[in-house]
Amino acid sequence: MNVHFSAGVPVERAGLHHDVVRLTDLRRRFGRTAALDGVSLTVHKGEILGIIGRSGAGKSTLIRCLNGLERPDSGEVFIEGREISRLGERDLQPLRRRIGMIFQHFNLLSAKTVVQNVALPLKIAGIGKAERVRRAAELLDLVGLPEKAGSYPAQLSGGQKQRVGIARALAANPALLLSDEATSALDPETTRSILALLKDINRRFGLTILLITHEMEVIRSIADRVAVIDQGRIVEEGPVWSVFAEPKSEVTQRLLAGMRPQLPPEIAGRLSPEPVGEAVLRIDIFGDAARQALLSDLAGTLKVSFRLIHGGIETIQGEPVGTLFLMIPGGGEDVARVSQFLQARGARTEVLGHVAGDA
Ligand SMILES: Nc1ncnc2c1ncn2[C@@H]1O[C@H](COP(=O)(O)OP(=O)(O)OP(=O)(O)O)[C@@H](O)[C@H]1O
Structure with missing residues (x-):
């Protein structure tokens, strides 16, 4: 290319x-x-x-x-x-x-072919025809549509139209x-x-x-x-x-909100501020905190029992970013120890409330 x-x-x-x-x-x-x-x-x-x-x-x-x-x-x-x-x-x-622009509705000229659409900015810039056609063909190759040069926009799918839009936007460098x-x-x-x-x-x-x-x-x-x-x-x-x-x-x-793990609604609906039953702890981790064996260290070091009820870790730009929800039985003391332990490892924690009985 x-x-x-x-x-x-x-x-x-x-x-x-x-x-x-x-x-x-x-x-x-x-x-x-x-x-x-x-x-x-x-x-x-x-x-x-x-x-x-x-x-x-x-x-x-x-x-x-x-x-x-x-x-x-x-x-x-x-x-x-x-x-x-x-x-x-x-x-x-x-x-x-x-500034090359691409738009939601593509803004292609319906009476012109794909190659004419792509070459249009070059025409406006006064570039000669041979060079225009060469450059437009190169750009259609780049966006994966070399075979559509002679088609009209109405003959293309939405994704193909946007590819033509991208080629056109790049035409004038x-x-x-x-x-x-x-x-x-x-x-x-x-x-x-x-x-x-x-x-x-x-x-x-x-x-x-x-x-x-x-x-x-x-x-x-x-x-x-x-x-x-x-x-x-x-x-x-x-x-x-x-x-x-x-x-x-x-x-x-x-x-x-819709993209990060959320507490399952059946548990969220039963949350109470009263310290009864199990505490629900939200843990936010990223970077180094998310690269450690955080939960097994927690269980091994503090000897507290807990269960992981929901959560996940994803990688964004090579960095792990995650949210976990734990349920911790027992008194407030255990919850405080868990929170302290996790915070010392770089996690953010929040006690969301408590759930009585089986959750
Ligand atoms: N020409 C205008 N005359 C009067 N009010 C305007 C004009 N252009 C924008 N506004 C107002 O300025 C504010 C910002 O509008 P703008 O169109 O920039 O927002 P936007 O983020 O692009 O919204 P959308 O995603 O809905 O297109 C809005 O309150 C809008 O009503």
């Missing part, structure tokens, strides 16, 4: 900027709504940054500020080191080409691929294959990707870092595994 994402970009622009995007204190109001309320954010070269937020959080306004469709009331938008928020339409055009809910209209299996393709392109060619989504699953699958946006503010930001391991904001905790 002979695809060079720096080809055609002057060397001084291709190599200089460690940060592809930098937003500083971005603000945009619509009447009384602060769509962006002081957003500062950086997208580093070569990374996949995921921005997640609920409906109305400010994601679309952020994207529009990034590609110059919206002017912020204040703050700055740097693309490859150049401030764009006050540029006129003429100066914006070449800068917009530095962008510095940044901006993915706006690009897998939201796809079934889970197709979503996985599109995300795998994006990750592969990121790893092989160092392409910087900014993913906008409302699905934590998308973030977990491929992002390196995540920023959580709510009511126009970034409420949490960090490496994906660490935000999954220790979500600090309530919004992040809610977004993660």
Whole structure:
């Protein structure tokens, strides 16, 4: 495969900027709504940054500020080191080409063939036909659709349309691929294959990707870092595994709720604050704490009995992150000893309550 994402970009622009995007204190109001309320954010070269937020959080306004469709009331938008928020339409055009976009509904031109769709950004950039066709064929190879060059979008599946969208977005060698809910209209299996393709392109060619989504699953699958946006503010930001391991904001905790092990409802429904029967202990572990033989050490060292009732450990970006639920019979003393033992090993523990009788 002979695809060079720096080809055609002057060397001084291709190599200089460690940060592809930098937003500083971005603000945009619509009447009384602060769509962006002081957003500062950086997208580093070569990374996949995921921005997640609920409906109305400010994601679309952020994207529009990034590609110059919206002017912020204040703050700055740097693309490859150049401030764009006050540029006129003429100066914006070449800068917009530095950002390739893929969309939820693909936005392909239905009257044009696949190869024409992919080559369109090159045509607009004034590239000659032979070069356009060569480059489009190369990109269709990259996204696994060489045989569909002459097809029309209506003849493709959703996943194939998005592959064409990706090829088109990459045609003009962008510095940044901006993915706006690009897998939201796809079934889970197709979503996985599109995300795998994006990750592969990121790893092989160092392409910087900014993913906008409302699905934590998308973030977990491929992002390196995540920023959580709510009511126009970034409420949490960090490496994906660490935000999954220790979500600090309530919004992040809610977004993660369906993805982390939860206490089974039949036990949750019987929880009582009264210290009777068995105590239910929640244990959150990550990193080194999750690499140890924590439970067998606990049983061997403290000689307390307990049972594991639910939980799991998954690997995110190579880091183990997990939640376990134990039931511990006996008095509060044992529970305190167990908690202390686990905390000393780096785990977080919380006594959720007690369950009387057989659970
Ligand atoms: N042109 C506009 N006029 C008035 N209000 C707007 C406009 N654009 C956005 N808003 C408001 O700003 C807030 C942020 O909207 P935005 O579309 O950026 O959120 P979003 O996170 O993209 O939501 P969604 O995921 O539903 O697309 C919302 O309260 C929205 O109603």
